[in-house]
Amino acid sequence: MATHLIVTSTEQLTPRLRRVWFRSNDLSAFDGNASTDRYVKLVFPKAGVVYPEPLDMKALRGTIPPEDMPVVRTYTALFPDVAAGTLAIDFVIHGDEGIAGPWAAAAQPGDTLLANGPGGGYRPDADADxxxxxxxxxxxxxxxxxxxxxxxxxxxxxxxxxxxxxxxxxxxxxxxxxxxxxxxxxxxxxxxxxxxxxxxxxxxxxxxxxxxxxxxxxxxxxxxxxxxxxxxxxxxxxxxxxxxxxxxxxxxxxxxxxxxxxx
The missing domain is CATH 3.40.50.80 (Nucleotide-binding domain of ferredoxin-NADP reductase (FNR) module)
Structure with a gap:
């Protein structure tokens, strides 16, 4: 399920780790997901490519050249609050290297991202010693x-x-x-x-x-x-x-x- 995320604030946790806080009008996709490693697929449009609205990865496949497809990166979704419509994502920053890191380093309130998911498969075993x-x-x-x-x-x-x-x-x-x-x-x-x-x-x-x-x-x-x-x-x-x-x-x-x- 696609979720539209809007940046509300950012904080620098360490010199290389930046936390970006988001809000969404609909976080129902996270309802009932108890995994602590819950992750989302963040969609980063290619610069200079005009995409139809709303952006839909499934609908795009086969309709535009593969090299124009948005870039997808996987990140852990932290502290999702379905009622409040908020969550956070921590990004590792490697200077200008990569796609997601530079985006997070420059992120400002009001910036938007499309997130698909969440997935996940781990939660601490309550019976472990x-x-x-x-x-x-x-x-x-x-x-x-x-x-x-x-x-x-x-x-x-x-x-x-x-x-x-x-x-x-x-x-x-x-x-x-x-x-x-x-x-x-x-x-x-x-x-x-x-x-x-x-x-x-x-x-x-x-x-x-x-x-x-x-x-x-x-x-x-x-x-x-x-x-x-x-x-x-x-x-x-x-x-x-x-x-x-x-x-x-x-x-x-x-x-x-x-x-x-x-x-």
Missing amino acids: WYLLAGDESAAPAITAALADLPAEAVARVVILVDSPEHELELELPSGAVLTFVHREAGGDLVEAVRALDWLDGRVDAFVHGEGNAVMHGIRPYLLRERGLDRKQVSISGYWRQGRTEEGFRDWKSELAAAESAT
Whole structure:
């Protein structure tokens, strides 16, 4: 379902992470979606291309050249309030690189976006004894939402990869949570940081997302093979791939899935 979003305000959470607040006249698509990793597909029109109104991605396919199709990027939707018609999206900014980051850096009240969705498939397991939440900046919004869903006394280990101490987020944590920031500029590595955690007793519920190679080739084998976790205990997937656009990343994920299914 397509939702029209209107920017109401922005805030800079860290030097590279910018939160944009939106309102909408209709957030009914979010009603009943309990996933903490709920995501939307944001639609960014190509500059210089005139599109019919209202903008409809399905209706456009096959009617205009592929190179003129709007660019679609996937982002976690935070704090959706269906009654108030508000939500937030956190964007990682890489200077002028990419499509969504520059848009968010320049966003002003009144700017609009079309969002398709939401999707999602994870919510912390209420029966788990403890929680492992790990990722880089791209996963920080979904980790933020998962933390907000945990009981106040929940036991959790949270590991987030950022550039340096000035890029660390302020997060509200349950009383039993321990937060570790790993710094790229100091040679920190997400895979090594997760492996270095003291493994707690009891049943763990794990949410691990971020750069595809680190997550899928580094952390997933550790959790599933070395720690022997059942796949039902683990939500793990790449959100992006170093050196690839989102379109290239989708191709990489398809290639990985095909290769794994063939073994």
